Amino acid sequence: MAPMTLRLSWRARLAVTSLVVVNTTSRWLGRGSGTVAGGRVGLAIEPKLLSELARARTVVLVTGTNGKTTTSAMLRQGWGSDVGGNVTGANMPAGHVAALCTSRGPRVVLETDEAWLAAVVEATTPAVVVLLNLSRDQLDRANEVRQMAQRWRDCLTPQRFSGVVVANAADPLVVFAAEGSTHVRWVHVPLAWRADASSCPHCTRAITFGDDHWSCECGFSQPTDLVARLSEVLEIAGGSYPLDLALPGEFNEINAALAATALVELGEDVELVLGRIRTLHSVQGRYGRRRYGNRDVRLLLAKNPAGTAALFDSIDVDSEVWVAINAQVADGKDPSWLYDVPFEVLRGRRIACLGERRLDLATRLLYGSVDCDVIDDPDVLRRATTPVTLVANYTAFRDWMARTSPC
Amino acid sequence: MLRVVVLYPDLLGTYGDGGNAMVLAARARARGVDVEVHDVTIGEVIPRAALYLLGGGEDGPQRLACDLLVDGGFVDRVEEGGHVFAVCAGLQILGTTFSIEGDASYRGVGLVDAWTTRGPTRSVGNFATLVRGRMMVGFENHGGVTELGDNVEPFGDVVVGRGNDGIVDGFRTPRVTATYAHGPVLAQNPWLADELLSAVTGQALAPWPSVADRLYVERCDAVSTRRSDVDRTGGRR
Numbered sequence: 001m002a003p004m005t006l007r008l009s010w011r012a013r014l015a016v017t018s019l020v021v022v023n024t025t026s027r028w029l030g031r032g033s034g035t036v037a038g039g040r041v042g043l044a045i046e047p048k049l050l051s052e053l054a055r056a057r058t059v060v061l062v063t064g065t066n067g068k069t070t071t072s073a074m075l076r077q078g079w080g081s082d083v084g085g086n087v088t089g090a091n092m093p094a095g096h097v098a099a100l101c102t103s104r105g106p107r108v109v110l111e112t113d114e115a116w117l118a119a120v121v122e123a124t125t126p127a128v129v130v131l132l133n134l135s136r137d138q139l140d141r142a143n144e145v146r147q148m149a150q151r152w153r154d155c156l157t158p159q160r161f162s163g164v165v166v167a168n169a170a171d172p173l174v175v176f177a178a179e180g181s182t183h184v185r186w187v188h189v190p191l192a193w194r195a196d197a198s199s200c201p202h203c204t205r206a207i208t209f210g211d212d213h214w215s216c217e218c219g220f221s222q223p224t225d226l227v228a229r230l231s232e233v234l235e236i237a238g239g240s241y242p243l244d245l246a247l248p249g250e251f252n253e254i255n256a257a258l259a260a261t262a263l264v265e266l267g268e269d270v271e272l273v274l275g276r277i278r279t280l281h282s283v284q285g286r287y288g289r290r291r292y293g294n295r296d297v298r299l300l301l302a303k304n305p306a307g308t309a310a311l312f313d314s315i316d317v318d319s320e321v322w323v324a325i326n327a328q329v330a331d332g333k334d335p336s337w338l339y340d341v342p343f344e345v346l347r348g349r350r351i352a353c354l355g356e357r358r359l360d361l362a363t364r365l366l367y368g369s370v371d372c373d374v375i376d377d378p379d380v381l382r383r384a385t386t387p388v389t390l391v392a393n394y395t396a397f398r399d400w401m402a403r404t405s406p407c
Numbered sequence: 408m409l410r411v412v413v414l415y416p417d418l419l420g421t422y423g424d425g426g427n428a429m430v431l432a433a434r435a436r437a438r439g440v441d442v443e444v445h446d447v448t449i450g451e452v453i454p455r456a457a458l459y460l461l462g463g464g465e466d467g468p469q470r471l472a473c474d475l476l477v478d479g480g481f482v483d484r485v486e487e488g489g490h491v492f493a494v495c496a497g498l499q500i501l502g503t504t505f506s507i508e509g510d511a512s513y514r515g516v517g518l519v520d521a522w523t524t525r526g527p528t529r530s531v532g533n534f535a536t537l538v539r540g541r542m543m544v545g546f547e548n549h550g551g552v553t554e555l556g557d558n559v560e561p562f563g564d565v566v567v568g569r570g571n572d573g574i575v576d577g578f579r580t581p582r583v584t585a586t587y588a589h590g591p592v593l594a595q596n597p598w599l600a601d602e603l604l605s606a607v608t609g610q611a612l613a614p615w616p617s618v619a620d621r622l623y624v625e626r627c628d629a630v631s632t633r634r635s636d637v638d639r640t641g642g643r644r
Contacts, residue, residue, distance in 0.1 A: 136421065136422075144421070144465040145465075146465050146467065146468075147465070198417035198418075198448075198449075199417060199418055199449070199467065199468045199471065201467075204418075204467040204468055204470065204471040205449070205471070206417065206448075206449040206450060305423075333532070333533070333546070334422070334546040334548070334590070336422040336423035336426070336546060336589065336590030336591055337422070337423055338423065338426075339423030339424075339425060339426030339429065339590065339591045339594065340423045340425070359618060359621055359622040359625055360594075360595075360622060362618045362622075363594050363595075363617075363618055363619045363622045364426070364594065366433070366617055366618055366619060367426070367429045367430050367433045367594065367619075368429065369433075374618060374621075
């Protein structure tokens with residue numbers, strides 16, 4: 001149901017009613033999570049539905065190659081109660097309108113697909129846009145990562161956007177996208193993935209990376225007018241705060257730093273915000289523990305080289321490592337990206353190769369001198385009791401959520 | 408020592424292209440061939456090598472890589488005896504001209520009489536080409552249309568996808584091989600990796616069975632479900 005406070009046109013009201021009917025039916029039939037189908041119907045009836053539903057609300061958009069879902073969850077958690085958003089991860093306008101129909105509150109966090117940022121900025125007039133990072137991901141769908149940076153840049157110019165951009169100052173492609181906007185809040189974080197930013201987005205010459213700074217000879221360089229800096233602690237709003245997250249990995253500390261900065265920008269108290277973010281233990285099943293036969297399985301989602309590389313330091317030492325790879329449309333149909341993942345750090349372990357593209361994975365591991373087994377029937381893995389860290393890409397993760405049960 | 412040089416992976420390395428060097432090195436070492444893989448990045452001199460690898464890239468980096476190859480004497484290195492294996496944007500760079508940043512034409516390295524213009528659409532998807540009776544499988548993602556001079560032999564005949572023009576793919580000279588199959592195409596086609604190694608070393612290689620053979624058959628099968636006239640074994644017809 002639409003928020004009571006919104007004044008909607010008759011066409012928008014019809015769209016909302018149709019959306020709710022379709023999604024309720026979809027959930028009743030057990031076909032998906034019941035967000036996208038109704039959203040499409042709603043947008044077909046009223047193409048400006050997203051704009052109508054977002055009006056009079058404070059909207060935060062979160063985009064980037066990695067960390068969108070988790071950072072959005074941190075923002076919702078950190079902002080307090082009754083914050084709406086696309087919690088199922090349907091991050092295109094069909095998912096956004098469905099989310100806005102089911103939340104009544106004035107505060108909304110929308111995870112936004114990188115390729116849809118311009119359209120969603122225009123429709124929702126967000127108060128804050130959070131730019132996390134930009135690296136290679138599903139290149140069959142998005143083509144080329146530098147084009148994406150240019151598209152972000154175009155939609156954040158003063159002519160098209162007057163809100164605040166909270167941006168990762170360590171990622172040259174993010175800086176390129178944000179630097180022309182009017183109100184930018186730069187956050188310095190440790191940057192692990194540089195493979196897509198070695199050539200300057202302005203002049204194509206080489207970017208020189210130091211320990212804590214990068215620059216190009218054309219003058220393009222890392223911003224120094226920071227509002228926050230993440231190292232061992234988060235320095236923000238004149239104080240230093242340990243993050244102490246329940247979620248694992250340095251990448252989640254980076255997500256938390258950007259989420260906290262956005263909320264401070266919206267007037268929230270930093271200690272209160274961080275206290276709430278620390279209570280997050282699992283996001284959409286990610287990082288959570290599940291049961292598979294006699295096994296305790298920890299599920300990690302990894303969809304692209306930077307995201308997968310970042311996960312390796314959070315693999316439990318005593319667990320078996322299973323990796324499940326598919327190449328359906330939602331995954332990107334080309335698994336070439338496996339060759340950009342530094343699987344070599346797993347040498348010494350024996351990896352179980354799972355998923356529809358397990359042979360591509362096993363071949364990648366062969367050439368990286370990493371021992372592995374190709375598992376054609378996952379049932380054979382159920383009986384042993386050794387705990388497991390399972391790294392899976394998008395649809396493989398979904399398959400394993402269905403195959404496992406809550407602890 | 409067999410030296411394999413990966414040229415400008417910081418500019419041409421969009422789709423796991425570094426995988427080709429990884430595959431060649433592992434397969435050579437498995438046959439007792441001593442291999443050194445060396446990445447040449449922006450600002451480094453192009454050394455002499457037995458085999459040079461070129462990957463794919465976006466417009467700006469592609470243009471810069473081309474300039475660096477011209478200025479760095481790449482053609483001289485090849486004329487001194489180096490072999491070349493190029494994919495995607497690397498293929499386009501080896502020709503006389505290619506299109507970048509809109510429809511602007513840019514001067515290529517000129518190693519092969521081939522020229523690329525921007526096609527009406529981008530071609531993205533599974534890709535297969537028949538190379539002297541043998542199937543090569545992979546993935547393509549590019550917007551180019553490449554034409555070949557009268558005396559230039561294409562690398563293969565397109566079975567699925569576009570390649571140069573929907574009819575043929577890439578080109579082949581005695582020491583230069585180029586295909587539109589991007590990324591780690593040698594990972595999916597162990598026979599092609601071995602063929603390149605044999606050409607470069609001048610040695611016949613003993614078979615080296617591995618899971619890569621199973622992957623090759625699976626990918627050929629995936630292609631043959633789309634084209635009934637493809638040999639389902641993936642072997643010679």
